[in-house]
Amino acid sequence: MPKKRGYHHGNLRQALVEAALALIEEKGPTGFTLSQAAKEAGVTPAAVYRHFEGREDLIAEAARQGYEIFADVMQYAYDTGQPSALQAFEATGRAYLAFARKYPGHYIAMFESGISTNRSPGLSAAARRARDVLEKAAEDLSQHIPPERRPPPSMFSAHIWAMSHGVVELYARGPGAQSPFPPEDLLESGIGIYLRGLGLIPPDA
Incomplete structure (x- = not known):
């Protein structure tokens, strides 16, 4: 209890x-x-x-506070990963896992409660701030891709967000989450494969 x-x-x-x-x-x-x-x-x-007004209103406030913390965590990861755009980008992915582990109640309220981020202006703004950090990291890194092959930053960041979320959901949360590899290694290798496909890091020798 x-x-x-x-x-x-x-x-x-x-x-x-x-x-x-x-x-x-x-x-x-x-x-x-x-x-x-x-x-x-x-x-x-x-x-x-x-x-x-009700339980959903209470959960929405928990989610809003979670997004504020999440945005701060992501911003810190991005800032400390500089001056390399690649390091800053990879740091934001690792920050996703760290947040889910340290703030499980907030994480559930944000991503598993069914509460829309459009429920209130404050919740929407906090969620947008968190997404903006990852989009900025993606935009910085994508400058190394020729314009004709460059994905929109929002798509680039959405792919990494989805990958990070999947690793958290399957392998990083709860006692039943089991994997033959540490979640950090799974995410790092997944991001590496994605970035190699974009030509942002060289292929393995």
Whole structure:
């Protein structure tokens, strides 16, 4: 069972988000009620409705905060990977795995809850900021591809996002996630194959 959380006066909204994150990790995004979130936060169910219209609204806020953290993690990875465009790009892929492991409740709220990123302007903006970091990394790296062979940065980054997400879902989350290779190695080799196909790194000798 998740550890019960209290809250400081004036911070009930965040206490409820943290309670929801703990319940999401334990039960999944549809496995708990607002009453359970209220109990976890140490308040009455009626108090929840002063801050959230319903469970989806609460999960959406958890997702928004997750995207803000995710964008910061991706930006840090991109910045520290410089000055090489290739290193910066590869760093953003590794950051995806690191985020999923460190913030599982946020990750589930973001990608497995069914909540649309268009649910609120704040959620949409946070998700866009995270995507923009990977698109920037892809755009920088694709400058080394002749224009006639250069994929749009949004497509380039979407391919890597999908690959990273697949590795996380299949091999990096939960006790049942098993692979004959470390997830980091799977992602690195997959990105390597993709980049070789674009001519951005030389083929293996």
